[in-house]
Amino acid sequence: MTQANSKPHAVVIGGGATGCGVARDLTLRGFIVTLVEFGDLGSGTSSRFHGMLQSGARYAVSDTDYGAECMRERLIVADLAPEVVEQTGGLFVSLPDDPPEFADKFLEGCQNARIPVQEMDPDQVMAEEPAISRNVLRAFSVPDATVQSWRLVNLLADDVRRMGGTILTRHQVTAIDTSGGNVRSVHVVGEGGEQTIEADIVVNAAGPWSARVAELVGESADLELGKGSIIVFSHRIVSRAVNRCRPPTSHDIIVPTGTVSLFGTTSEVVDNPDTTHVRPEEIQELLDNAETLIPKARSYRAFRAWAGVRPLFRPKDWPSDKPLPRRHSIVNHGDNGIAGFFTICGGSLTTHRSMAEDLGNHICKSLGMEAPCITATTPLSGRVDQSDWQPEGNYRQIEKSRQYLAPVCECESVNQADVLDQIENRDINHLHDLRRRLRIGFGPCQGTFCGSRVAALIARHHPEYSSNDDLGKFWTERLKGSTRTAWGQQARQALLSDVVYRETLGVRLTQNILPTDDRR
């Protein structure tokens, strides 16, 4: 303890679902928490996945315990933050290519994991989902859902702030002081300069970047980084998340989210956690496989492709031929002489809360503290809405308030009041950060029209705002994903966007604006 009788200080490194979940857990147990994130909240793996709130059915056969954990946590998340969850439901369909014996194992696995599962009439399923293959042999309905991951992460962070914690985004950890076998403090650098944060506990929740953080104290983290690429189709091609009924593997799922559908994912082991480039061959691989599940996949408008890096942790002495566990792992580096330093890795956004609970228990035990976990039963303080998230929800609000012209982003129906709230009350002043919080620029036009409208709202409050830099960065980042799918109507859309940004708005693409093309 830094001072007798005072609350313990914890620094959490990483602002994804894991880090924000840990920050909330420790805050509720009485810690004074500072969370340090080097980008924006949820800008890494937490936003670069297919957006599912898992029922656990996907793991019911391969890892029944993990499947059961997903199901429990999925209900808790939907209960704590219904406005970020859409109860889409999920389907598992057996196609002629899928191993026929798996369907029975799947049913049994779901039952063992207490995942409500129901076998459906394949004809009824094909009638309800006209876009999917006409060769469905068996079909199962499970309570999968989708989650607005950025909004979830921000709700967790807002809760921490309200309870007195500190959230530092765009801050990089440069050093961690240890002495006498204990962590002492963490040095960070941000826009406001350098600062040193005293810490009794330091949590490494940096996801795919965990190994780099562990190196700061001379430790290692044995990670396997799996890059997964996803292709985004315009419109909701399916009404539920549709999975192939086979052992979990690559490109076997399509998920409706917001106004779009995500098909994924490829799977490739990479060395660098920043590898988010999607190669043209991966696009063709995704399209080829999508055609089995969604026969007309190539004729739909695909407007973006992107990739995320999923960190799986290799526990000590894990057999090299066995797939790495999906469940999270915790390392107490006190065992190696650095007391107070913990690494948490693996798991998923669905289980972020139970992961944090597990870690909080370890931390309290190491400090000899009695502080039970209350995250599952304590409501999130930042809740704005009691109803489930619905894609048309924003339109309902606009209609109710009779502000018919309020949407600044028609594609995602984002209204002006929400943008102004972020700018005026939450000090958000970059288009990218607004995009993650409000979904501006996510829809079919990929920010063509809303970018400058939203920029004008920022400029109203920030006279130093640089429209060329911010619009340029916003647009080229949007472009980075859509150049991978620039065929058919999407090629036209990309050029229209170019006409608006460069010919009409006059944005010049200088070297500091253009994203590097990380083609390797």
Add this chain to the structure above:
Amino acid sequence: MKTDAIIIGSELDGLVAATRLCERGYSVRLFSTGAGSLHYSSDGIHVLGFSQATNEEYVSKPIEAISQLNQDHPYQKIGKDQAIDALSWYVNMIGDVHQHVLLNDCNKMVISPAGLNIPIYGTSKHQATIEQLDRENVTIVVFRGHRDFPAELIAVELGKKDTPSRVIQVDAPSEFLENAALAKSFDAMEDLDAYFATIGEAIPPETNVVLFPAVMGFSRHQEVLVTAERVLGMPCLEVPTLPPSIPGMRLEHAFVSHLKNNGISVHLGASISRSSFDENESIVIWDSMDRQYEASALVISSGGVLMGGLNVDSQGVIHETSLGLDTYQSEPLNAISVDRSLHALHTAGVETDNALRPKRNGSGTIQNVFVTGRTLAHWNPAAESSSEGVCVATGWAAAENAHQYLEEHNNG
């Protein structure tokens, strides 16, 4: 029903070609699937603002800079002299049928809706240039609730240039707040004096230039702005909005009226379903209602990928959509490197000779087909800021080349 020429597309280049051929006394038909890219084009003539895709330096003398462009660039193909002829012809013609456009001796800077500078060579009277705002005190007028004019960005950028400015909100003259609805309401307004007198009350007295969004009427915008200047007692200039662009639509409308008045058949909303031609023979096309049209020469001004004149398939290969003409592309278009933006997509298009004549299936040059504007390969309107200039120059050159062909053909 045979005509001398058929033009495919109501792009600026197609409208120019049709007008020029009509002027030369030829019978012309123009087919267009719908609105052309003039709906995205702001006022004036962008001839050449930047000489290379990555160049951050503005070009000062665009005509002289033509010789620095790549040899394949459409300006280089038609040559500097023809480009000069085309532009002078264009400003004379457009001054008669629409509004006066001034060709300056060097590029000026117009102000964009984001407050940024865009180099421009030909300017119209009420188009806001940086020069006119220098050392002035500027009030930017926004119609309350009109979303497509991000005026605060203009104020922020003017502030950085030490030009004092502010945004004021005034009541819109129409119930609906889209660009076109606002423009229509100015066309219909009975008492312009009273309207601008009311706006005058909201304008701070230190103001000496007023900026309006470019929605100040479709058919009588000059009268509207002149009235505003008289009532407010200071220059009243227009800044472009987000698309659709009213100045571009005014120009398209003026062109189409002019063509119709001169007896040209303009088929709007018509698409070409198939075509047939032998080398150097007359060309036959069918529209979607299976009506047949024949012509001795064809100008393809179909607007490139942007307007559907070119299509990219899911393997990244570009195709010309009306005749299946041979195309050029620097790399597969599904693997565009983002650090050069969409350069490969822009520069892909139909390959032609210096007379803008294409080939098909690798065979010999087709003598009576001419390709113009965004459908041509080897130029990048967004990076060069050259769209109207290239469209006018290639449209005019196509008409002159078609004229030469028709003359020889008819005599022979």
